[in-house]
Amino acid sequence: MGKYPPPDRLLGDPARVILCAGTPLYRVHASHRSPAAYNSRPSHPFYYGGRFDSTPHDPYGYLYVGFGPGAAVCEVLLRSLPFDGDGGPRLLPREVFERRSLSFLRLAADIEVVSLMSAADLATVAQDPWLIHAEGADYPQTRDWGHWIRRHTAPWAQGFVWPSKRDPADRVAILFDDRGMEPALEPTGAVSVDFGTEEGEQWLNGVLAPYRTRTAPRLPGRGV
Template structure:
């Protein structure tokens, strides 16, 4: 666990990736909110919160998504779900999907993000796979690193892109409201998939099945 502080200044240039206008994003979110709404509430510096959330040390709106439905499900519903030693399918607690849905969005303009995908990408920000793979116990540290990366990529970095911990072949991302233009995210016209409905639960089980998981009865 690299619990060391970031250096005063980066010694390399963080890698830039551009997501073109029209790119589709998929987001699991509360059914009470629109799919394109950024979370405006900073997390506590030490307790709770997500990998790259804002804090009082660096307040910004943030929005997590995946480039595919599988990435969005893996980074939310499968989060920290261990395998069963007996070999049985992993059971996703119903509470993990209660009041939630998946929405498809599209970028109305291109977005520049810091790439944290390859070993070289991570080394450019003085890090390794720990930054994007560690579990929630280390999120206070990953948030601090996120603030440092943001500070040294101001103003161009509008978010981060990394390999999903649940499926390294998929891509997850976070976008920063303070660096994204209004109206960046638009609906695609597809209906949200509501996990409260039988159809939504069936859809979710089909996505979970290749990951040896399913919704708990």
């Protein structure tokens, strides 16, 4: 398990991958946020935050995307949502999705990222699958590793790409706003899906169905 401090120096040659302009990407985000806007608020070094978020120790704008809508939805909405063992579907709490949307994006230009797709790729940055499989309790450590990888792949690495933990057949990526030209992403023209609307919730349930999950029912007397 790769839960140990980063070494003093990088001994391997990190795996580089070009993500081509026009690649479709999907982002689940707070509905008030512009679909292609980077998150500019650093996370706490030791408590809340995502796998590779910035912190005050390494501040940068960042955003997470999925290469398919299922991966984008699963990575954001299905974190730590277990099955109860009776064979029934999982219920997604309404507070998790009602203020979120999914947007359809594409890369505006070719970008170069660090690949964390395989055990060999991970070994080039002195890590193993723990880095991309760790749960939230270990995110302070994965953030520290992300900062270390960024330092040792400056200035070329514009993000990381890895297999989705919650939909392993698909990929997810983080993109940084301080490497390369902006904007890295542009809207495709398709209208975002607002999960807080009746139509958006129906769309979301269609995506969730293969994962044996559905949205929790609305409480009586509560509007849309």
